[in-house]
Amino acid sequence: SAVISQKPSRDICQRGTSLTIQCQVDSQVTMMFWYRQQPGQSLTLIATANQGSEATYESGFVIDKFPISRPNLTFSTLTVSNMSPEDSSIYLCSVETGQGESGYTFGSGTRLTVV
């Protein structure tokens, strides 16, 4: 299965600022997925990022708030823009490399606290 390097691992940010989270995969993948996990909650899919096209956002998430870049088949970024305390969560990226046969692999997560 793929290995994902995600950074930063954690950050404390001031409200109104933005944070960009990076995910690097050790192999080429078609789709990368970004999730949010609010405190005490399960994982919620934010968007699916395909290389060479606009990301596909789930209901309740918009590009202006969570812009995503996917410049190549091994890398993606998620930006959390104009942050408020409600954005305090763990953000995770994920890939699936085996066309359904290998399951999903996750990065180590970014723990974001907005003050």
Next chain:
Amino acid sequence: KQEVTQIPAALSVPEGENLVLNCSFTDSAIYNLQWFRQDPGKGLTSLLLIQSSQREQTSGRLNASLDKSSGRSTLYIAASQPGDSATYLCAPASGGSYIPTFGRGTSLIVHP
């Protein structure tokens, strides 16, 4: 829309016990089901993947079963250890994109 329920929400046991974690899902047309472990504030570690055609998978002290028709999966942990303390998440993959849907997890504490 797939909905996933995990029972119990929390579990605290002494070391050595055999444990049963339950997962139910509403849409039985799944492609596969994955069990993950999450340590506090961290990412997810995949434990077991069961394809829709399979009934169970085993890895060491872990065994996961799948009854797709009834929308249930069970994770068995044998001879629990303090190092097993974590949150366990069940995630069936369904829909056209086979993207997993997550339950809220079972938070497990194993006391020495």
